[in-house]
Amino acid sequence: xxxxxxxxxxxxxxxxxxxxxxxxxxxxxxxxxxxxxxxxxxxxxxxxxxxxxxxxxxxxxxxxxxxxxxxxxxxxxxxxxxxxxxxxxxxxxxxxxxxxxxxxxxxxxxxxxxxxxxxxxxxxxxxxxxxxxxxxxxxxxxxxxxxxxxxxxxxxxxxxxxxxxxxxxxxxxxxxxxxxxxxxxxxxxxxxxxxxxxxxxxxxxxxxxxxxxxxxxxxxxxxxxxxxxxxxxxxxxxxxxxxxxxxxxxxxxxxxxxxxxxxxxxxxxxxxxxxxxxxxxxxxxxxxxxxxxxxxxxxxxxxxxxxxxxxxxxxxxxxxxxxxxxxxxxxxxxxxxxxxxx
Amino acid sequence: xxxxxxxxxxxxxxxxxxxxxxxxxxxxxxxxxxxxxxxxxxxxxxxxxxxxxxxxxxxxxxxxxxxxxxxxxxxxxxxxxxxxxxxxxxxxxxxxxxxxxxxxxxxxxxxxxxxxxxxxxxxxxxxxxxxxxxxxxxxxxxxxxxxxxxxxxxxxxxxxxxxxxxxxxxxxxxxxxxxxxxxxxxxxxxxxxxxxxxxxxxxxxxxxxxxxxxxxxxxxxxxxxxxxxxxxxxxxxxxxxxxxxxxxxxxxxxxxxxxxxxxxxxxxxxxxxxxxxxxxxxxxxxxxxxxxxxxxxxxxxxxxx
Amino acid sequence: xxxxxxxxxxxxxxxxxxxxxxxxxxxxxxxxxxxxxxxxxxxxxxxxxxxxxxxxxxxxxxxxxxxxxxxxxxxxxxxxxxxxxxxxxxxxxxxxxxxxxxxxxxxxxxxxxxxxxxxxxxxxxxxxxxxxxxxxxxxxxxxxxxxxxxxxxxxxxxxxxxxxxxxxxxxxxxxxxxxxxxxxxxxxxxxxxxxxxxxxxxxxxxxxxxxxxxxxxxxxxxxxxxxxxxxxxxxxxxxxxxxxxxxxxxxxxxxxxxxxxxxxxxxxxxxxxxxxxxxxxxx
Numbered sequence: 001x002x003x004x005x006x007x008x009x010x011x012x013x014x015x016x017x018x019x020x021x022x023x024x025x026x027x028x029x030x031x032x033x034x035x036x037x038x039x040x041x042x043x044x045x046x047x048x049x050x051x052x053x054x055x056x057x058x059x060x061x062x063x064x065x066x067x068x069x070x071x072x073x074x075x076x077x078x079x080x081x082x083x084x085x086x087x088x089x090x091x092x093x094x095x096x097x098x099x100x101x102x103x104x105x106x107x108x109x110x111x112x113x114x115x116x117x118x119x120x121x122x123x124x125x126x127x128x129x130x131x132x133x134x135x136x137x138x139x140x141x142x143x144x145x146x147x148x149x150x151x152x153x154x155x156x157x158x159x160x161x162x163x164x165x166x167x168x169x170x171x172x173x174x175x176x177x178x179x180x181x182x183x184x185x186x187x188x189x190x191x192x193x194x195x196x197x198x199x200x201x202x203x204x205x206x207x208x209x210x211x212x213x214x215x216x217x218x219x220x221x222x223x224x225x226x227x228x229x230x231x232x233x234x235x236x237x238x239x240x241x242x243x244x245x246x247x248x249x250x251x252x253x254x255x256x257x258x259x260x261x262x263x264x265x266x267x268x269x270x271x272x273x274x275x276x277x278x279x280x281x282x283x284x285x286x287x288x289x290x291x292x293x294x295x296x297x298x299x300x301x302x303x304x305x306x307x308x309x310x311x312x313x314x315x316x317x318x319x320x321x322x323x324x325x326x327x328x329x330x331x332x333x334x335x336x337x338x339x340x341x342x
Numbered sequence: 343x344x345x346x347x348x349x350x351x352x353x354x355x356x357x358x359x360x361x362x363x364x365x366x367x368x369x370x371x372x373x374x375x376x377x378x379x380x381x382x383x384x385x386x387x388x389x390x391x392x393x394x395x396x397x398x399x400x401x402x403x404x405x406x407x408x409x410x411x412x413x414x415x416x417x418x419x420x421x422x423x424x425x426x427x428x429x430x431x432x433x434x435x436x437x438x439x440x441x442x443x444x445x446x447x448x449x450x451x452x453x454x455x456x457x458x459x460x461x462x463x464x465x466x467x468x469x470x471x472x473x474x475x476x477x478x479x480x481x482x483x484x485x486x487x488x489x490x491x492x493x494x495x496x497x498x499x500x501x502x503x504x505x506x507x508x509x510x511x512x513x514x515x516x517x518x519x520x521x522x523x524x525x526x527x528x529x530x531x532x533x534x535x536x537x538x539x540x541x542x543x544x545x546x547x548x549x550x551x552x553x554x555x556x557x558x559x560x561x562x563x564x565x566x567x568x569x570x571x572x573x574x575x576x577x578x579x580x581x582x583x584x585x586x587x588x589x590x591x592x593x594x595x596x597x598x599x600x601x602x603x604x605x606x607x608x609x610x611x612x613x614x615x616x617x618x619x620x621x622x623x624x625x626x627x628x629x630x631x632x633x634x635x636x637x638x639x640x641x642x643x644x645x646x647x
Numbered sequence: 648x649x650x651x652x653x654x655x656x657x658x659x660x661x662x663x664x665x666x667x668x669x670x671x672x673x674x675x676x677x678x679x680x681x682x683x684x685x686x687x688x689x690x691x692x693x694x695x696x697x698x699x700x701x702x703x704x705x706x707x708x709x710x711x712x713x714x715x716x717x718x719x720x721x722x723x724x725x726x727x728x729x730x731x732x733x734x735x736x737x738x739x740x741x742x743x744x745x746x747x748x749x750x751x752x753x754x755x756x757x758x759x760x761x762x763x764x765x766x767x768x769x770x771x772x773x774x775x776x777x778x779x780x781x782x783x784x785x786x787x788x789x790x791x792x793x794x795x796x797x798x799x800x801x802x803x804x805x806x807x808x809x810x811x812x813x814x815x816x817x818x819x820x821x822x823x824x825x826x827x828x829x830x831x832x833x834x835x836x837x838x839x840x841x842x843x844x845x846x847x848x849x850x851x852x853x854x855x856x857x858x859x860x861x862x863x864x865x866x867x868x869x870x871x872x873x874x875x876x877x878x879x880x881x882x883x884x885x886x887x888x889x890x891x892x893x894x895x896x897x898x899x900x901x902x903x904x905x906x907x908x909x910x911x912x913x914x915x916x917x918x919x920x921x922x923x924x925x926x927x928x929x930x
Contacts, residue, residue, distance in 0.1 A: 019487075026488030030497070034504045141385075145636070149576055149628035151583050154603055154621035157610055161618075165611045241750035247706055248745075249765040249816070250738030263755050282493035286584050290607075300496070301588055304503045316500045320492055327491070339755055339800040 020328055027320040031313045032076050085314030090306050095314035104189025106295030110280040112215040117222025125230025147224020152283050156217045156290035171209040173292035180206045214291040218283050222276045229272045233265040267338045274330030278323045379641040386637020392630025400446040409437045411444040411597045420613045430615040441597035442623050448598045452582045453575050459517040461571055464524020469559050472532025486522035494519045502590045512591040516581055531563040565642040573635035576628035583624050599624050653680040654856045658717035662698045665710050673698045675880035685857040687867030690877035696860045700826045705733055739769040742817035743826040747833035748809025752801035758812045759797030766819040784815035788845050807838030824856040864902050879926035898925050
């Protein structure tokens with residue numbers, strides 16, 4: 001608590017908030033440019049090429065396209081801040097409603113994947129670092145490099161082929177089986193949570209069997225990244241003098257590694273985990289397409305294919321906001337975990 | 343140089359000389375040391391072989407296969423791999439082996455185009471920002487910050503959706519999202535050498551800022567940028583394949599590997615080879631770049647040692 | 648323990664590092680023995696003095712290799728003990744104070760926890776008892792506010808306080824031998840003497856053996872009973888601290904001559920001239 005009240009912390013927080021606000025404006029500027037400037041005629045995208053001239057002109061004024069660019073940007077910014085991304089051409093719903101409806105599915109997928117990635121990747125990286133140059137390290141290196149080299153959509157397809165079609169261990173595409181469609185009353189939209197709270201264990205099991213493969217595929221990428229970063233942080237920490245001190249004290253190797261070295265690795269690892277969570281959001285775009293997972297990624301790709309710019313930009317901004325939010329969270333967490341941060 | 347330099351041992355000695363007598367000798371000696379370090383890493387050699395293999399396959403495509411990547415034999419559609427068609431046939435009766443071979447050209451083209459756009463842009467932005475500092479630096483770094491604050495694929499998707507699908511637009515979109523990390527690296531390197539004595543010496547001897555940038559700063563940033571480019575190649579290939587998979591990159595009938603996976607997806611459960619084999623090609627090539635980049639980083643990046 | 652036998656016997660200790668290109672011999676046949684006394688080891692950086700200290704604790708980092716004809720501590724052959732038994736000796740029987748508290752204390756663990764942990768690693772004490780012990784030790788190293796220091800993180804302490812905390816941590820288990828590896832070189836001159844005084848006090852009170860490693864010949868001479876002078880991995884001279892003036896080896900004489908003296912001002916300080924023969928095998 002003392003930390004929260006100190007003037008240094010307040011000054012730092014101000015800087016943090018300012019930088020977040022600036023990044024947000026940048027996000028809007030980029031999406032604005034993509035929506036209004038990059039296309040040769042943004043209007044054509046909005047009304048279609050067979051609209052009569054009067055409609056064309058009316059929409060032009062409606063969208064404010066007759067005004068100078070900076071005014072257009074200002075209008076755009078005000079709208080976005082109010083949560084107004086316009087209507088989706090494809091679903092004819094308000095884009096924000098669409099996004100809020102599909103987002104929990106993505107959240108569920110990315111969160112489980114990150115949990116898998118962290119709970120396996122961290123121990124893996126530690127073991128690799130401790131055995132630097134020996135076979136566990138080589139194994140971790142190969143697994144990590146493969147994770148950097150495999151296309152996520154292809155791995156998803158291979159997973160379906162093996163675990164669903166050949167072995168039958170998991171359920172196929174989709175979020176739940178047809179029998180469980182609309183079976184659980186949505187509370188948060190996160191099916192695992194909703195079904196557990198309501199005691200619908202059968203629905204929980206079904207949802208889990210659908211979730212585990214896409215989450216496992218995404219989790220593998222998270223594991224590859226987190227284990228490599230953990231390894232390199234760990235190797236750096238194991239060279240430090242305080243590790244010698246811990247050994248001089250006669251502590252067990254396990255304590256030296258898992259308490260002393262890993263304790264210090266946890267600090268930079270927070271940023272890495274946040275980054276990997278952001279990357280997973282990106283991975284969901286392709287994964288959701290493969291697994292017909294009704295989340296934000298699938299929404300964005302479907303809109304892309306039908307050139308539904310409002311929905312695409314809305315989805316992009318949403319992912320950007322979550323990305324910024326996660327980075328902010330990791331920044332704040334970092335300050336609390338690292339006693340040296342003022 | 344003496345006559346001893348004409349024997350192999352003499353050459354080695356000349357390359358290993360602790361006190362090189364000319365710039366060329368120093369440079370070659372340095373390169374020789376790097377090569378020796380690189381050679382000791384078997385995985386990096388594997389990576390190098392894969393990339394050389396990719397170059398060969400792309401160059402010799404018409405020699406390696408006598409079929410056309412577009413020739414259709416509808417009677418043979420979805421034929422399983424056998425002695426005649428090693429990788430089988432796709433849904434239009436095209437030979438998958440041939441398509442993968444020609445696909446190497448597309449992959450190589452994407453990677454090379456992105457690299458020659460992104461590396462110079464990143465280098466120039468980063469070194470100027472780092473060298474001159476001040477508001478110029480602040481603005482440029484803010485811009486890269488904003489770009490780095492986005493997931494790359496999603497931004498590329500948004501760009502492609504605005505530009506329209508197609509391979510040229512995919513390259514532009516990837517390049518637009520890929521340059522900021524290069525600027526970051528180049529700036530960081532520049533900051534560490536900006537105040538070095540030899541830069542001050544060059545400045546005092548009357549060298550212009552432009553001259554210092556191009557003849558001293560940029561060459562020194564080059565090795566970390568090269569490492570980064572190599573490591574980035576795999577990511578670029580994956581994003582390009584992802585765009586192709588979504589139907590936003592290379593358009594049919596182009597034998598782009600990502601698009602090939604997308605078309606094979608429908609037959610995944612019964613004709614596994616149609617989607618599986620192009621995916622293996624992507625994996626192999628990106629793994630090659632990753633292994634090579636890893637090896638290069640170990641020998642070229644002094645901070646790792 | 649046997650009063651007559653020495654606490655530590657080192658005979659022909661060698662530490663070698665095989666790097667990519669060459670074999671570096673950091674310690675080349677060092678021999679000495681030590682009772683419950685204060686032994687100083689002096690040498691310039693790279694002379695092998697620190698590696699000698701670490702070799703005794705068997706904490707030479709790989710790829711380093713340690714060999715010795717004899718490395719015996721209180722009747723235990725340290726070269727032949729298993730890793731588990733070695734952990735029992737470390738901290739409990741032999742402890743070590745490292746150079747710079749900025750690096751040698753775990754930055755994300757409170758000082759108190761680190762001291763208590765050292766104690767609990769060897770004594771069967773519960774949390775409360777360990778905390779009590781840690782506070783007592785902090786008082787013993789003359790901390791004015793032991794409670795506050797207990798809850799502090801290393802970066803919140805000054806260098807002198809950090810090093811006192813380090814001493815408290817290493818002495819909490821009452822070891823028989825303390826190795827102090829340049830314990831004051833990272834500190835301000837003004838705190839150096841204070842920390843040394845505390846160290847001296849505690850070591851004398853407890854009747855421990857001390858190996859004091861330093862590059863500062865004067866400091867060692869004023870603080871220790873005996874001095875070993877190391878050069879290029881071997882002991883070139885061994886003498887009583889009080890007889891430093893009668894040093895025979897030209898390296899030691901050179902070191903002494905290089906010291907500025909207030910009673911004999913000179914225009915130019917002598918620069919040590921190295922003789923390659925010093926590093927060679929002795930006849």
